[in-house]
Amino acid sequence: MKLRPERDEDWWEVEALFDLCFAPGREALSSYRLRDDVPPVGPLCLVARDDDGILGGAIRGWPVRIGAARAILLGPVAVHPTRQGEGLGGLLIRAQVAEAARQGWDRVMLVGDAPYYARFGFERLPDVRMPPPTNPDRVLGLALKPGAWSGIAGQVERDKD
Ligand SMILES: CC(C)(COP(=O)(O)OP(=O)(O)OC[C@H]1O[C@@H](n2cnc3c(N)ncnc32)[C@H](O)[C@@H]1OP(=O)(O)O)[C@@H](O)C(=O)NCCC(=O)NCCS
Numbered sequence: 001m002k003l004r005p006e007r008d009e010d011w012w013e014v015e016a017l018f019d020l021c022f023a024p025g026r027e028a029l030s031s032y033r034l035r036d037d038v039p040p041v042g043p044l045c046l047v048a049r050d051d052d053g054i055l056g057g058a059i060r061g062w063p064v065r066i067g068a069a070r071a072i073l074l075g076p077v078a079v080h081p082t083r084q085g086e087g088l089g090g091l092l093i094r095a096q097v098a099e100a101a102r103q104g105w106d107r108v109m110l111v112g113d114a115p116y117y118a119r120f121g122f123e124r125l126p127d128v129r130m131p132p133p134t135n136p137d138r139v140l141g142l143a144l145k146p147g148a149w150s151g152i153a154g155q156v157e158r159d160k161d
Pocket residue numbers: 021022075077078079080083084085086087088089090091111112113115116
């Protein structure tokens with residue numbers, strides 16, 4: 001599997017992978033409202049393909065705001081069911097986090113299962129609120145610089161800049 005940034009021609013294939021891997025109606029999730037009419041952060045959108053070019057997994061990332069603080073909203077991330085459990089999800093997540101740090105971002109957040117994301121260092125963000133209906137236990141963050149989530153509280157909003 002090789003990782004590389006997603007290109008325009010990958011878009012619909014990645015969409016199909018997300019459709020396969022998530023429950024129907026995934027775009028009704030509140031996290032998608034933060035992505036409406038906002039372009040993803042290009043270098044943080046990655047695809048993993050095997051030597052035959054078959055898509056095994058993909059990850060995207062969007063900018064969001066909590067008050068004046070900017071963050072990366074990690075996801076969607078998905079691995080094809082035939083390739084799950086081989087470490088590809090971890091590879092995609094770590095690669096996005098590393099690239100976000102390289103680009104100078106201070107913090108990453110996501111909505112997901114804490115037992116999975118804890119292994120990458122994500123912790124609950126009790127003071128950060130996603131648009132409803134989101135289970136607050138699933139709102140997780142990772143500081144890319146020491147203390148980057150300290151004192152950050154409030155509603156997550158679209159970053160339209
Ligand atoms: C979640 C997902 C991206 C993980 O990708 P993956 O390549 O299978 O993950 P990895 O191989 O890096 O890690 C596998 C490990 O994570 C665990 N894991 C996977 N999903 C988990 C979850 N939701 N909660 C807890 N643990 C989870 C597996 O049990 C496995 O554990 P092990 O290392 O102890 O065996 C993939 O399962 C997927 O696409 N799922 C459907 C879409 C989805 O839920 N995306 C995430 C939205 S929050």
